[in-house]
Amino acid sequence: MTSLPQLSLFSPAKINLFLHITGKRADGYHDLQTVFRLLNWGDTLHFQVSDRQFNPHQDFADNVLPITLDTKVAVTTNLRDNLITKAALALIHAIKSNTQLLEAVDRLPVIDIKLDKVLPAGAGLGGGSSNAATTLLALNKLWGLNLKQQTLIDIGRSVGADVPIFILGQDAIAEGIGEILTPLSLPPQHYLLLNPNAHASTQALFAHPDLRRDIPAISVADIEENSEGYLARLYPPFSNVFEPVVTNLVPEVNQALSYLKKLESLTHSSARMTGTGSSVFLPVPEAMTPRIQTYMINNPPPCHALITESLLGQKGSI
Missing domain, CATH: 3.30.70.890 (GHMP kinase, C-terminal domain)
Known part of the structure; x- marks a missing residue:
């Protein structure tokens, strides 16, 4: 019997080498300037394709979700509030918004996710955003969507302002609310x-x-x-x-x-x-x-x- 595909990905922390607020926008958000630096310390997410399938055309009401999540740390009381789940649902929404992609996708496998949590919450390290970005990268591959990095960055922005830097996957200058990124080459530290x-x-x-x-x-x-x-x-x-x-x-x-x-x-x-x-x-x-x-x-x-x-x-x- 052929085993179903699986994937394990590192989900790094970030630090801000500096962080400025340059003004407040009309929509209530603040304009920022910062340099994000990714660290060789973080969580690990394991993604396993299951033999269960779902229809991406459907509405995901109640407890019906395109993923399951197993974690020893209670990151949220409601699974729908977790950024991993929000990332998966945002990706489904992007599929629905793309007529060509939606027509090509009939059924998709439910993905079982196990989170090995290391990064503390509320620490300024971007742990939840990193988990969301890692989920977008993994589901894009396991569901065979082949969406480009910039498309994933745009989807990630709808999940959280810090998600795009982890999809970019390298040190960068960030502006706007954190979503305008300019890659930056910095020496090891x-x-x-x-x-x-x-x-x-x-x-x-x-x-x-x-x-x-x-x-x-x-x-x-x-x-x-x-x-x-x-x-x-x-x-x-x-x-x-x-x-x-x-x-x-x-x-x-x-x-x-x-x-x-x-x-x-x-x-x-x-x-x-x-x-x-x-x-x-x-x-x-x-x-x-x-x-x-x-x-x-x-x-x-x-x-x-x-x-x-x-x-x-x-x-x-x-």
């Missing part, structure tokens, strides 16, 4: 990453009166040419506008960041927060990682910590 078990509501942070929303936009060319301003050291005009707000609201984040700042003179780099928190990181020269590990043994960090590195190669094609 190691990071000491701390993950406090606490965070502030993203919605509340965007509404906070102390949040700066008027950082002057920097041209893509200037971001590309001035990477020394945000790679190791963080020099003006680069910053994370959420960091001072979060460190005032969440003592655990402030404590973790203070721990990293004690190492700055050793690493000649700048500790900073990723995204809207709660994770913080410090760029570390590779040759110095043994000294950092010894330091952590003698001076235990206040929360979960690990040394990881930037992700090499592209994830966006499988």
